[in-house]
Amino acid sequence: xxxxxxxxxxxxGVGLLAGRFEDRSFRTLQTEAARLAIEDAGLAVxxxxxxxxxxxxxxxxxxxxxxDAFPRVLGLPCRMFFQVSRGGxxxxxxVLAATKFLELGMANYVVLASGTKDYSRSRVARxxxxxxxxxxxxxxxxxxxxxxxxxxxxxxxxAARHMHEFGTKKExxxxxxxxxxxxxxxxxxxxxxxRPLTLSExxxxxxxxxxxxxxxxCVVSDGGFAIVLTTAERAKDxxxxxxxxxxxxxxxxxxxxxxDKANYTRLAVQTARETAxxxxxxxxxxxxxxxxxxxxxxxxxxxxxDYGWCKKGxxxxxxxxxxxxxxxxxxxxxxxxxLSAYHLGEQTHVAEAIMQLRGEAGERQVANARIxxxxxxxxxxxxxxxxxxxACMILSN
Amino acid sequence: xxxxxxxPAIDEDNKPFWDAVRNRKFVLMxxxxxxxxxxxxxxxxxxxxxxxxxxxxxxxxxxxxKVFAYxxxxxxxxxxxxxxxxxxxxxxxxxxxxxxxTNIVGCDPGDVSIGMxxxxxxxxxxxxxxxxxxxxx
Ligand SMILES: [Zn+2]
Numbered sequence: 079x080x081x082x083x084x085x086x087x088x089x090x091g092v093g094l095l096a097g098r099f100e101d102r103s104f105r106t107l108q109t110e111a112a113r114l115a116i117e118d119a120g121l122a123v124x125x126x127x128x129x130x131x132x133x134x135x136x137x138x139x140x141x142x143x144x145x146d147a148f149p150r151v152l153g154l155p156c157r158m159f160f161q162v163s164r165g166g167x168x169x170x171x172x173v174l175a176a177t178k179f180l181e182l183g184m185a186n187y188v189v190l191a192s193g194t195k196d197y198s199r200s201r202v203a204r205x206x207x208x209x210x211x212x213x214x215x216x217x218x219x220x221x222x223x224x225x226x227x228x229x230x231x232x233x234x235x236x237a238a239r240h241m242h243e244f245g246t247k248k249e250x251x252x253x254x255x256x257x258x259x260x261x262x263x264x265x266x267x268x269x270x271x272x273r274p275l276t277l278s279e280x281x282x283x284x285x286x287x288x289x290x291x292x293x294x295x296c297v298v299s300d301g302g303f304a305i306v307l308t309t310a311e312r313a314k315d316x317x318x319x320x321x322x323x324x325x326x327x328x329x330x331x332x333x334x335x336x337x338d339k340a341n342y343t344r345l346a347v348q349t350a351r352e353t354a355x356x357x358x359x360x361x362x363x364x365x366x367x368x369x370x371x372x373x374x375x376x377x378x379x380x381x382x383x384d385y386g387w388c389k390k391g392x393x394x395x396x397x398x399x400x401x402x403x404x405x406x407x408x409x410x411x412x413x414x415x416x417l418s419a420y421h422l423g424e425q426t427h428v429a430e431a432i433m434q435l436r437g438e439a440g441e442r443q444v445a446n447a448r449i450x451x452x453x454x455x456x457x458x459x460x461x462x463x464x465x466x467x468x469a470c471m472i473l474s475n
Numbered sequence: 476x477x478x479x480x481x482x483p484a485i486d487e488d489n490k491p492f493w494d495a496v497r498n499r500k501f502v503l504m505x506x507x508x509x510x511x512x513x514x515x516x517x518x519x520x521x522x523x524x525x526x527x528x529x530x531x532x533x534x535x536x537x538x539x540x541k542v543f544a545y546x547x548x549x550x551x552x553x554x555x556x557x558x559x560x561x562x563x564x565x566x567x568x569x570x571x572x573x574x575x576x577t578n579i580v581g582c583d584p585g586d587v588s589i590g591m592x593x594x595x596x597x598x599x600x601x602x603x604x605x606x607x608x609x610x611x612x
Contacts, residue, residue: 207554222481222516223605224578226564227552232576234546235566242544242589288547288561337572342544 088320091119108193111302120317128185133163143167165456243317250394257403327353347384369427482600538595581609
């Protein structure tokens, strides 16, 4: 199947808004991101004939269902529009879907856009004193009466199992948090820009949900993100250096959640990784950087193992000594990630990969960046079911 | 702001489970054809199924298991749980096979460990009876 995707489609424009936007609706943020992406590509709104709504659904739960859509707000003359969700994999699944519309000639340029108001929603929740999932999550959520009230209420099982099976230490999760916070110091958009973290500060923090403290958890953000995708052929004539989709893959563990107990120390990486790397015809050593979905610290550690930077169980030792931070051996989450920069799901990493591959990453620019990996996961199927889906995309310039 | 405990989310699929809990019984779904146990409701994975859950029925389970993973909550994301802090939320690997998410009660959070033998207990919380687990013995 190799060759069906590789470098046949390209991201030609990007729009990014991240931070605090109390006075804007998520739909307006999404629309503005779409406008920015189209402008960035050097296109007019009238050129873009396809649109996909990327539903960001971080741990906070369901996003209110829309009664309006960003293409309507923007006046986009789209021939096709639909929504994609699935935890932190929406943009990757969305890109895959969009390629088919482009291939069939049902669209020439597809804009994929998302918006989120999770920061503002979290402030409102804090004022009421109730920041639990029960306020936002759908009725079917299993764990509420047992106090399973936030993503941390069950994601901690990942860390606890890894510690139990492999002797992974609290400090080693700290190494991940500190390294990614380090990257955030050279990203002016990062929520923790100007606020570095030391390992002793990490170790001194009181537990929130043991084994995690506040530094194991991602930030929440307001913002919007959009990309314009088109064929490689059309990409050549546009304003920006194209960022090619060299490979992509998805994995799903929901068929094994309850009986394959290994799912608590690994993510559904395998089929996603194999599909994407085979398509891109590269190996791990060819990557110049990677953005690994980092809703919590253990997810980063699992992926370092699952993608093969080290063996299963050895992630803790691997991250020691700042190996994934600035100046380290491998450049992981150079934006500061979801842990320290901003939380637009996996799109945090897609945005960063585009900047790196266009040479626009400023102080944190990876020298001669040619190929990058972005990953996403999520889609909690049933509490305390884990994030069962994983997706990845290999981008190159 | 005063607050009450979240109620169990009962739907068509898990109603028999919660009906049993009200009678202090811990039930899981078992396949009549091959004996496999499921929780929550599922079609049997081992063979073709009769319409809906035709070959499965809710049966009382042993109520025994081992702690597979656990955490200790030091923050009440919902103020209703403030007086319960610190509390343990755990994944129990039931003797029958399925995993079950619930609280560990009846011991200090510091005494909980992975692999520990636990058994079913029923506690009243916010007007509902809940299936939780405690140290075996
Ligand atoms: Zn059966």
